[in-house]
Amino acid sequence: MAHTEQERPEIYGVIAEFETPTELVEAARRTRAAGYRHVDAFSPYPIEELNEALAIRRTRLPILIFLGGLIGGLSGYLLLYYTSAIDYPINVGGRPFNSWPSFVPITFEMTVLFAAFSAFLGMLGRNGLPRPYHPVFNVPRFELASRDRFFLLIEATDPKFDREETAGFLWGLNAREVFEVEP
């Protein structure tokens, strides 16, 4: 795909297609070793070694989820405490109004619910999703990334990026094909 025109528009980056996850991980490792930093990888399923190969930082999402769970659990307990001990106390078999053992299931459920909400919404927020448009969609074969192909993208913003050289570098990593990504 490396045509040579005189006046070419700016591009978003260069993307390489691989046939196996092993090739992708190896390519990611070598890209990182070659000094590229603005690199992203696409795969139909999670590949754990990729995080390490691309030196992706661990997300801070767990803290958000923990806080969400904490808020859920507290609000669940307070709801029960308020309704059964303050607002409308009923004597059930002589048990105390604030019967913590019977409040535990709801507190637990609310903890799980709020933690799950914070996980889901926090993940979307930090990923920048939903995202109807992304330049990689301009590469026709990119839809295979959700089927059986593996892609490695080097963005043009990378300080080391050079249109010809980077494409050549990706070819050298045993890519099946290399495409330019229009912005």
Add this chain to the structure above:
Amino acid sequence: MIQRMEAAPPELGRLRNVALIVGIIGAALTALGAVLDTRQFFFSYLIGYVLWTGVAVGSLGLLMVHHVAGGAWTLVIRRILEAATRTIPLMLVLFIPIAFGIHQLYEWSHEEAMAANELLQHKAPYLNVSFFLARFAVYFIVWLVLAYLLNKWSAEQDAQAETRALEGRMQRISGPGLILFFLTVTFAVFDLIMSLDPEWYSTIFGLIMATAWGMSAFAFAVTIFIYLRQTEPLRAVVLPAHLHDLGKFMLMFVMLWSYLSFSQFLLIWSGNLPEEIPWYLRRMSGGWQYVSLGLVLFQFAFPFLLLLSRDIKRNPRRLVAIALFLLAVRWLDVVWLVAPEAHREEYRSAFHLHWLDLVAPLGIGGLWIAFFAWQLGRRPLLPRHDTLLEKAFHPAHH
């Protein structure tokens, strides 16, 4: 992948020798204790017996779960679980003192106690000495037959290149085997522990103990796996990903035990029935309430919070520390189940911990581990020809 047949690693021999020494000293002291205080001996012996039967029989359950579900990550501990199931004959021999202690341990074995209590008269067709012994004969036949077949076919796997037929056979027997496992474990713990208070009943108790035994067996298998991780052939397969998976499974056991135990407590607390609550009242007074609180902290809160961490699960030293900690807490749990019944009054029980409560479990445990280590050394540590083994070496691309 593994071409050479390795002799048992020296670590295993060291473990066996140390365990044997601890076992012999512990057994001698326990025998002394039997002379000094016969009644206390039987209760302490029961604690040790329940604790280590849990590891042996729990391993049988885990092994069958592995065969039914078929995961590469449990394949790495399969030979450890198998060696543990080959100790069930030892547990049969160690049952003999329990059989002799029935009258000391179980109130329902006394005719006059049964005659004085109308509720117990209705339970007499189940709670009597001959049926008790007959039931244990059935439990042991089930456990021994399942363990024998699974071990036999697993050994045949080593001699064949194509083992799919054997794997299919192990899988087919494990499905019905698991049903039998849950039934036998449920009734075995009803008989061994629940009937210490013949009036008390809790239908969920069998499931709690099956989970607890699974936890004991799993924590033990993880400990041995990490202890042997530097030796061939495990060295080639022990990856952080495996430890991570084993850690997650341990977290599952902690959560399931907590969930089921709280369910039992909540139902009995809400029901507030006179036959059910004394069992908890005894554990919430007289000093036992601190042990109850300790169990909530140490068998739930503490390991739960630690095992949430990814780094701890992937670090062999930390993971093995948690596994050993859980084994110690399992001892505390069994003490909590058995000991309050030894000195019980109707609604309370004074805290009482005898030195035999520690020494008898150590003695039985030492002998058990020595037997286990001997059995483990007799076969390769990995089933070399199992079709899942290739996946166990490359766990990333599931």
